[in-house]
Amino acid sequence: MIFATPIIQLLIMPxxxxxxxxxxxxxxxxxxxxxxxxxxxxxxxxxxxxxLADYGTSFNSAFKQIENDxxxxxxxxxxxxxKNLVRESSEKLFIAVNAINGTKASLGxxxxxRIIADFNADVRSDWIAPQRNNTAPTLxxxxxxxxxxxxxxxxxxxxxxxxxxxxxxxxxxxxxxxxKEKEVGTIEQINVTPIKKYHFILGKLIPFWIIGIFIFxxxxxxxxxxxxxxxxxxxxxxxxxxxxxxxxxILGIGLLISTYSETQQQAMSLAFFCMMxxxxxxxxxxxxxxxxxxxxxxxxxxxxxxxxxxMRMVVLKGSGFKDIKTHFLIMTGFAVLFNGWAxxxxxxxx
Amino acid sequence: MKQFISFVKKExxxxxxxxxxxxxxxxxxxxxxxxxxxxxxxxxKNSKIVxxxxxxxxxxxRIINQLEASTNFEIEKALLSHHEIDAAFKSGKIKLAVVFPxxxxxxxxxxxxxxxxxxxxxxxxxxxxxxxxxxTSIINNHQMELxxxxxxxxxxxxxxxxxxxxxxxxxxxFVPGVMALVLMLVCVLMxxxxxxxxxxxxxxxxxxVSPFNPFLVIIAKALPYFVLSLLNLTIILIMSVYALGMPxxxxxxxxFAESSLFIITALAVGLLISxxxxxxxxxxxxxxxxxxxxxxxxxxxxxxxxNMPMPLQVIANIVPSKWFYIIVKSIxxxxxxxxxxxxxxxxxxxxxxxxxIMSFRKFKIRLA
Numbered sequence: 001m002i003f004a005t006p007i008i009q010l011l012i013m014p015x016x017x018x019x020x021x022x023x024x025x026x027x028x029x030x031x032x033x034x035x036x037x038x039x040x041x042x043x044x045x046x047x048x049x050x051x052l053a054d055y056g057t058s059f060n061s062a063f064k065q066i067e068n069d070x071x072x073x074x075x076x077x078x079x080x081x082x083k084n085l086v087r088e089s090s091e092k093l094f095i096a097v098n099a100i101n102g103t104k105a106s107l108g109x110x111x112x113x114r115i116i117a118d119f120n121a122d123v124r125s126d127w128i129a130p131q132r133n134n135t136a137p138t139l140x141x142x143x144x145x146x147x148x149x150x151x152x153x154x155x156x157x158x159x160x161x162x163x164x165x166x167x168x169x170x171x172x173x174x175x176x177x178x179x180k181e182k183e184v185g186t187i188e189q190i191n192v193t194p195i196k197k198y199h200f201i202l203g204k205l206i207p208f209w210i211i212g213i214f215i216f217x218x219x220x221x222x223x224x225x226x227x228x229x230x231x232x233x234x235x236x237x238x239x240x241x242x243x244x245x246x247x248x249x250i251l252g253i254g255l256l257i258s259t260y261s262e263t264q265q266q267a268m269s270l271a272f273f274c275m276m277x278x279x280x281x282x283x284x285x286x287x288x289x290x291x292x293x294x295x296x297x298x299x300x301x302x303x304x305x306x307x308x309x310x311m312r313m314v315v316l317k318g319s320g321f322k323d324i325k326t327h328f329l330i331m332t333g334f335a336v337l338f339n340g341w342a343x344x345x346x347x348x349x350x
Numbered sequence: 351m352k353q354f355i356s357f358v359k360k361e362x363x364x365x366x367x368x369x370x371x372x373x374x375x376x377x378x379x380x381x382x383x384x385x386x387x388x389x390x391x392x393x394x395k396n397s398k399i400v401x402x403x404x405x406x407x408x409x410x411x412r413i414i415n416q417l418e419a420s421t422n423f424e425i426e427k428a429l430l431s432h433h434e435i436d437a438a439f440k441s442g443k444i445k446l447a448v449v450f451p452x453x454x455x456x457x458x459x460x461x462x463x464x465x466x467x468x469x470x471x472x473x474x475x476x477x478x479x480x481x482x483x484x485x486t487s488i489i490n491n492h493q494m495e496l497x498x499x500x501x502x503x504x505x506x507x508x509x510x511x512x513x514x515x516x517x518x519x520x521x522x523x524f525v526p527g528v529m530a531l532v533l534m535l536v537c538v539l540m541x542x543x544x545x546x547x548x549x550x551x552x553x554x555x556x557x558x559v560s561p562f563n564p565f566l567v568i569i570a571k572a573l574p575y576f577v578l579s580l581l582n583l584t585i586i587l588i589m590s591v592y593a594l595g596m597p598x599x600x601x602x603x604x605x606f607a608e609s610s611l612f613i614i615t616a617l618a619v620g621l622l623i624s625x626x627x628x629x630x631x632x633x634x635x636x637x638x639x640x641x642x643x644x645x646x647x648x649x650x651x652x653x654x655x656x657n658m659p660m661p662l663q664v665i666a667n668i669v670p671s672k673w674f675y676i677i678v679k680s681i682x683x684x685x686x687x688x689x690x691x692x693x694x695x696x697x698x699x700x701x702x703x704x705x706x707i708m709s710f711r712k713f714k715i716r717l718a
Contacts, residue, residue: 005635009643009644012644013643015659015662016648016653016658016662021654021657022657023656066513067680067686067690068690069676085504085506086504089504090504090505090506090507091505092506092507092509093506093508093509094508094509095508095511096510096511097511097513099512099514099515099516099518100514100515100523100679100683100684101523101654102392102515102519102522102523103392103393103520104654105512105515105518106518109512110483113508113510116506117506119506120504120506123506127504128504138462138463138493139465139466139490139492139496140465140466141465141467141468141485142465142466142468143467143469143470143482143486144467144468144469145472145475145478145482146436146439146471146472147471147473148472148475149472151475151479152475155473156474172634172635172638172639176631176634180631261370263368264543264630264631265368265371265544266370266371268543268638269371269374269375270373270374272539272638273373273374273377273378273381276378276381276382277381277385280382280386280390281385281389285390285652286391286392287394287474287477289397290391290395290396291389291390295388309442312473312474313473316473317439317440318440319442320440322441323440323441
C-alpha cells in the first residue's frame with residue numbers, strides 16, 4: 001500500500017488539478033428577440049468558454065438556476081435592445097454572476113465583457129464606414145509564453161505533487177516506525193544494548209530514505225514520463241542530489257515527531273498536523289508571493305517549499321546548480337537542524 | 351443503558367487524556383481556517399516583473415508609470431537581452447518581462463501603431479496568463495485614454511452585478527470546503543484508529559466475550575467524536591463569521607442538522623475502514639494518505655469540479671464531502687431552505703445507510 005497509494009494519486013491528481021476557467025454555464029434571458037440579440041448570443045456560445053444552460057424569457061427562472069447551481073451567470077437583454085442601440089446610440093445589458101468562487105466569477109465576467117466588446121466593434125463597423133487612416137493610435141501587444149507555450153497545467157502540477165507524495169510517505173512512515181516500537185515495548189530492549197543513539201537513528205532512517213528515492217524514481221520516470229510526457233529539462237543528477245538532502249530533512253522531522261509521541265495515534269496526529277501546514281504553505285496550490293508577509297515567513301521555514309521550487313525550476317525551465325545554490329544550503333541547514341534535534345531529544349533512559 | 355453510559359464516559363476520558371491528539375483535533379481546523387482565510391488565495395500579487403525600455407521616450411514612460419502604479423506587481427527597470435531574460439526566468443527572479451522597442455513614440459505618432467512585447471515565464475501557467483492579462487488590460491486602458499477624443503458611438507454598456515460575494519473574497523469558496531474536509535478527515539481517522547487499536551491490543555476479545563452488546567461498543571466509540579466534531583463545527587463557524595466576515599444567510603438549525611448527518615456518514619466510513627484492517631498503521635495509511643488527497647480534490651473547493659474530465663467527475667460523486675460542500679454553500683451563502691437541498695440530503699442518507707449496513711455485516715462477533 002505504501003507504493004500503490006502515492007502512484008495512484010500521482011496518476012489522478014494532475015488530471016483533476018486544473019485552475020483554468022472553462023465550461024461556464026450561462027443562462028440568457030432575451031426580452032428582445034431581435035437580429036442583434038440573436039447574433040450576440042451566437043457569438044457568446046460559439047466562443048467555447050460558455051455553455052448555454054437556459055434560454056428563457058423570465059429573469060426569475062434564470063435566477064433560480066443560479067440558486068440550483070445549474071448556471072453560473074445570467075445575461076439579460078432588455079426589450080427593444082436593437083432599436084435603442086441604433087436610435088439612442090447606446091444601450092445597457094444586465095449581467096448577474098454567481099461570485100461564490102471569486103476567481104471564476106471575475107474571469108467569467110471578463111470573458112463575457114470581451115466577447116460583448118468584440119460584438120460591439122462588429123456593430124459599429126456595420127454602421128460607420130471604416131476610415132482609411134486610423135485617427136487614433138493603436139497599441140498592439142505581442143505576448144509570448146516561454147517554457148510552456150501551451151500553458152499546460154499538468155506539467156506545472158506534477159513536480160509539485162510528486163514532492164508532496166514523497167514527503168507524506170517519508171514523514172508518516174518514519175514517524176510511525178519508532179513509535180510503534182515504543183508502543184509494543186521492543187524499544188526497551190534496544191535501549192539496553194550498547195548501540196549508540198545516532199547509530200540507532202541512522203539505522204531507522206536509511207530504509208525509508210531508500211524507499212523515498214524509489215518512489216520518486218517511479219513517479220518521475222514511469223508516471224511523469226510515460227503517462228504525461230514530462231521530461232526534465234535540467235540535470236537529473238542535480239534533482240537526485242537535492243532529493244537526497246530533502247529526504248534527510250523530512251525523515252528528520254518524522255523522527256522528531258516520534259521522539260515526542262508515546263502512541264502511534266499521537267505520532268499520526270502530530271504528523272498529520274505538520275503535513276497539512278507544510279502542504280498548504282508550500283506553494284503547491286497557491287503561490288507563495290501572493291501571501292501576506294507573516295505567511296511568507298512561515299512558507300520560508302517550510303522545507304517542502306524549497307523542494308517544490310527546485311523541482312519546478314529544474315524540470316520545467318532547466319535551471320542549473322548556481323540557480324539553486326541557496327536552496328541547497330538552506331535544505332542542508334534543515335537536515336542538520338531536525339536530525340540533530342531528534343538525536344538530542346531521544347533519551348535512552350527514562 | 352447504564353452500561354452504555356459508563357462506556358461512553360470511558361471513551362471520553364480516553365480522548366481527553368491524550369493532549370497531542372486533542373491538539374490536532376481542535377488545532378487543525380483553527381489553523382486551516384486561518385490559513386485559508388488570510389494566507390492562501392488564488393489571486394496573483396506581489397509578482398516581480400521587469401520592464402525593458404529601449405525607447406526611453408514620453409509615450410513609453412507614461413505606460414510604465416501606470417504599470418508602476420498598479421499594486422499587483424513590483425517593477426524593476428533593466429535593459430535585458432533575450433538571453434538575459436531567459437537566465438532571469440531560470441533563476442526565478444522575475445516572472446514577466448515587458449519590452450518597449452526603440453522608436454516607440456515615433457511609431458505611435460507617425461505610423462499610428464506601435465508594438466509592445468510581453469514575455470511570460472509560463473512554467474506556472476496560471477501566474478503567466480493572469481499577469482499577462484493584467485499588463486494587457488493596463489495597456490488597453492491607456493489605449494482608451496488615447497482614443498478619448500474620438501467619442502465612440504453605438505456603445506453597448508454591460509452592467510455586472512456579483513451575487514453572494516460582491517467583494518470577490520476567496521474565503522467564501524474555501525471555508526465550506528475546509529468544513530467538509532476537516533469534519534470528514536477527523537471523524538474517519540479517529541474512529542477507525544480507535545477501534546483498530548482495541549483489536550491490535552487484544553482488548554477487543556474481552557469486550558466481545560462480555561455480556562455487553564458489541565454493536566453498542568462501536569456506537570460508544572463513535573459518540574465522543576460526534577460530539578467533538580459538532581464542537582469543531584461551532585468553532586469553525588464562529589471564526590469564519592466573525593474573523594473572516596463570511597455571510598450566514600440561512601438557518602443555523604438546518605446547517606447543524608445537515609452537519610450531524612454528514613458527521614454520521616464520516617463515522618460510518620471510519621467504521622468500515624476499521625472492520626477491514628487489522629493494524630493501526632494500515633488503518634492510518636488508508637484513512638489519512640488514502641483519503642486526504644481524494645477528499646481535497648473531489649470536494650470541489652480547491653479545483654472546480656467542472657474542469658475535470660468526465661470519469662473523474664463520476665468518481666467525485668462517490669465522495670460524501672462533495673455533497674456536503676454543496677449543502678453548506680446553499681445554506682450559508684445563498685440562504686436557501688431545505689427544498690433546495692433535499693436531493694443532496696437524500697444522497698447523504700443513502701450513503702450513510704449503505705456504509706452502516708456494510709460495516710455491521712463485516713463486524714465479526716466471533717474471532718476466527
